[in-house]
Amino acid sequence: MTTAYEQGLQTVAEVIASLQHKPGALLPILHGIQDRLGYIPNDAIPMIAAALNQSRAEIHGVISFYHQFRTTAPGKHTVEICRAEACQAMGSRQLEAHAKEALGVDYHQTTSDRSISLEAVYCLGNCACAPSVRVNDDIVGRVDADKFDKLVEKLKTQTLEVQ
């Protein structure tokens, strides 16, 4: 019987096979893996290196350069708070303090029930309706503490339904 982890590596192999022919394929491959698995497992690195005829150090170097790529599994949902200037002018510092307290985590951490990972982001281009938050692929504008709590409540309810 294959474990979930082995299935994940099978997914990695599929992503690599579908994209490795592209010029400059490494970023598309890393995005492809993270889109499917939520992160890039360490065991994917030698597989990518072999397919692209590069060293493992080179692959690791690229993964660690870009803030978006992660090598540990995230929570069920990723919540990103914008820390750029326009959002700060509209109170995003107070919002992030509230978010950290409400979730009981700091940036780059995941809540203990593994429902939400908290990340920082620098500009979502929604600067005219700041402060902005990204929840998975959705962007939400004019977020205050109250709106943030409602978003989190919705995410946690969804998590329970899935389980």
Place this chain on the structure above:
Amino acid sequence: MAKVFIPRDTTSLAMGADQLVAELTAEAAKRGEQVEIVRNGSRGMFWLEPMVEVETAGGRIAYGPVSCEDLDSLFDQDFLKGETSHPLCLGLTEEIPYLKKQQRLTFARAGITDPVSLDDYQSLDGFNGLKKALKMDCQSIVDEVKASGLRGRGGAAFPTGIKWQTVLDAVPTKDNQKYIVCNADEGDSGTFADRMVMEADPYMLIEGMTIAGLAVGADQGYIYLRSEYPVAHQILNEAIAKAEAAGFLGENIQGSGKTFHLEVRLGAKAYICGEETSLLESLEGKRGLVRAKPPLPAIVGLFGQPTIVNNVLSLAAIPYIMSQGAQAYADFGMGRSLGTLPFQLAGNIKRGGLIELAFGATLKELLEDFGGGTFLRPSDACSTGRRPTGCLHA
């Protein structure tokens, strides 16, 4: 049947446009009203989003910002017929002073069209520049861009025509390959003009890049898009697929025998990749480290080959220049700064949004006449550009 427009751009979605569409559809069904909803781009009046427009014989009537709670009263007061009595009614969209006072060239179609409709695009001058370019030789296209006075809109204001000439004259070292790269890594806070082009009028960027390809003999283009823009990513991919299917991209464009392929590549949260040489490194699948210049990317660019790297707004200005002629573009602006510039108001301001004007507007006009002053507390200073430009006292 009433025709209603509700935008699908990032800001409208962030302010609840999808939920509004769902509830408006349900309410219309409940009341037995026939409604056709078009998901257009934003007009750039972001403090009014989601802004709902209704088509009438006299033009579109706007309502905004509309929340789901307003739907009952809007239906009661016959907004589907363009009745103007509702407190959220803004009158004719085109007559709203914020929009009326602008000089829109690059953003002429923004918010008017469904961004992925080829029919809408073509009904408003779309692809006319490309059709002209297909009949011209490379040097004539480059000459037209030079004559327009267009300068790079990424910030350095380098004359676009000169850059194109350099790439046209450069000799590739491998497979006769040149590239067109669009820098869509719009990372500075307070900027969203590139996003608005990509989300409201993606075919304009596609057309501009295709013309650039014809001008210098490049058959491959990449849009390097920041991953913080998921909505733009979705819309660009839809538009590219439709343009390919209709013969405006890919092999044998419009039966001309010319080829241009276009692909969107995502960044991965690295601010430095907005710098053109680190962007090229990233496209090649490497860490986004800055290259030494010279050699210029125009001569040794992507994968070592001659490459045009232009900002979204520079490429988006090309279809107008080709279709209306270089002089029509050069007639806007002043001195050596020709054409128009999109200003973006954001942060602590009442009416945040995008304002396209010819070069020469004053800060006071922008902040007070358009912006309407501050949103929260009074402001002591403002930033007039990207982070490196610092702040100005009020």
